[in-house]
Amino acid sequence: MFSEYLGIDSDYVIVGLAALVLILFIVTIVNIVQMSKLKKKYKKFMSGKDARTLEDVLKERLDEIDDLVASNKANKKNIEDIFATLRFTFQKLGLVKYDAFNEMGGKLSFSLAMLNERNDGYIINAMHSREGCYTYIKEIIDGNSIIALSEEEKEALEMAMKSKDE
Template identity: 30%
Template sequence: MQISRELVIFMVIIVSLSIILNILQLMWLRKLTSHYNSLTQGIDKKSLMNVLQGIQHTIAQHERIQELTKNELQKLKESEILHIQQLILKRFNPFGDTGGDQSFILAILDGNKDGVVITSLHSRENTRFYVKSVEGGMGIDHPLSVEEQKIINRERPNKL
């Protein structure tokens, strides 16, 4: 029985590749063993188990704390809409016979456009203040003037 030359060359290549692969695996295994030995230096099997259990316990604690923190953050996000978010001031001159922009509209609103609008109208004889409650961008007890409504509904509100 005669083996062809190509078959012998093929088998030599396969054996050579196997030897190279085994050498690479041996190098990788030595590196891994060295790393493992440096991590477990001075630790017996029992204390290593304690260390691993401690790490698992710590991870579980951190996961619980993370969940609590996430819930608290969600509560803060939900409640922040109820805090003052828009403080809008517009000065103007409603009467032509007075000098300067002595009158103003001040809107203090939360994220739902609830709050108050304070309007001051200044004339030569006196200054009048009007305070109106606002809910959802609309006056509750008293209708808002056109100017007050414009201030509340403007596109770019001032954020605190």
């Protein structure tokens, strides 16, 4: 009756409904399998543990996280302190060896420039001769000296100032 009114053959309706039932049956089986897997995972998670021990485990993990956060803060402060200290340490070096009096050979004299991050520091100049070794020190402020520098000292200073850039 209804199928005659719409002009649809009842065989097509029955086949369509059977296909729909089959699809729903397959979807139901897939859902059952997924629920079974989920139940197994839940049982494995909860096995041997009651709510109290699970709560204790969670509290223990949270305490460990708190300890890690505190440790991280301490490490960060220590690193900041180290970097603050490093600004004043000698980080840049330049060394030039030379023969001061052209009589000894072996280039036993040297100029050593030692600078910090801001190019402040010292140049040590040691001149070696037959009579002895004479050592001088000159202060360097912002890459400059108020006392005139020898060629070797200038070279050592230039080498030191470029050493951090490389």
